[in-house]
Amino acid sequence: MLDCHIHLERGDYTLEWIKRFVTTAIDRDLSEIWLLEHCYRFVEFIPMYDNVCAFSDYINKWFKKKSGVLRLDDYLRLIEKVLNQAWDINIKFGLEICYFKQFEEIVYNITKDKGLDFLLGSVHFIDDFAYDHKPEHWDGVDVDSTYKRYFETSIDLADSGLYSGIAHPDCIKLFGHQPSFSLLEYYNSLATSLAKNNMYAEESSGSYRRCPTTSELGMNRDLIKAMKKYNVKIQTASDAHSPEDVGLYIAELEQILKDN
Template sequence: MIDGHIHIERGPYTLEWIQRFVDRAVEMQLDEIRLLEHNFRFEEFVPMYDSVRAYSDYVDAWFRRVGGVRRMDEYLELIGKVREKQYPVSIKFGLEVCYFPKFEQMTAELTQGRGFDFLLGSVHFAGDFAFDHTAELWDGEDVDEVYRRYFEDSILLARSGLFDGIGHPDAVKLFGHKPSFSLTEYYERLATELAKSHMYADQNSGVERRCRDTAELGMNAELIQILKQHGVRIITSSDAHVPEDVGYKIRELESRL
């Protein structure tokens, strides 16, 4: 059993902090954990967020709190220390990178050849709109247009060749907004591109943990079926941000596949 998407951002870069994730993984009987950081934590990526910050004061205030607070070499140093030790579970290290079509070049330059075990690409913005922060931010947004941008960008992400996997591939549904059109065609196009790029899809319990009243657990059942028809590998994950959430509903996620 794998938990493929665990954030270590709420603690220091120490072996003691990593050990807490390992301890929880052992308790949850996991074989492998994939630890990561959001790319926006690192100062190198700050320019990528200029236009989304300009679009929303809320996002700008959020970014001032959490963006650019660390440097990537500090993270890489921690990874080196962990790799020198033995652990009862397999540990992989990566990045969750916000995908913006206009920043493919910058993403490649900052992530390739840095020694990460995996790179997970996620769409967290539809154009400049930060759809996954609060439901109130959706006021005044065109729901159909947000869905179209979300899935068109997800397809570009899959085509980009930059990533090993795609994070929470239908997270745009988190606050319960529904498009007026069927998503089947988008699911098909996305699955086709993921298969071509040999990428995996992240079957993630984080959205349900945050938005219990509006979001189902993991991916939509039809999307799962289409991914499987195309032979796309699916990896379960918690999107934990604290050790206590490692392995959250991981078996239930697996049972839906």
């Protein structure tokens, strides 16, 4: 079993910290883990966030607290150190990158030739709206047009050709908002673009673990069917932000993929 979305961010870049992720992964019968960091932890990516910080005081404060604490070189050195050791499990390293259409070139220039195993594209901002922080941020927001822009942005992400996979493909449902129209057409378009760009889609437990009362476990079942119809590879992910959460619900996600 694979967990392809595990954040390192709450510890120092030491082998002891990595060992805690590996130990939990082995306890939970995983054979492979993909470790990553949010791109905004690295100073190199900070210029992408001017607009979203200007758009929201909340995001501006959040960003100042979280961003730019490392340089990408620090991460590359950790990766080298880890890969020089023998481990009882396969380990890959990548980045989770917030997608902004206007910054595709910045992302390309920063990440090319870095030797990372994967680049994961994420829609965390719909235009400038950070939809997944708090439910009250949706007050006064038009759900239908936000859903449309979410899927249009997801399709742009896929068509950018920058990414190996797309993270949590229908995370917009996190707080229980639903559009008044059918999403089937968007599901098919997204799956078509992912297939064309040879990208995987995550089957993730992240939203459910955060919001079990408003979010189902994994993708919408019709979205799973669309991914399968267009032969998009689906990979299981926890979106763990600490070692204890590695591998959570991966077996259940595997079962959902079998059943749908």
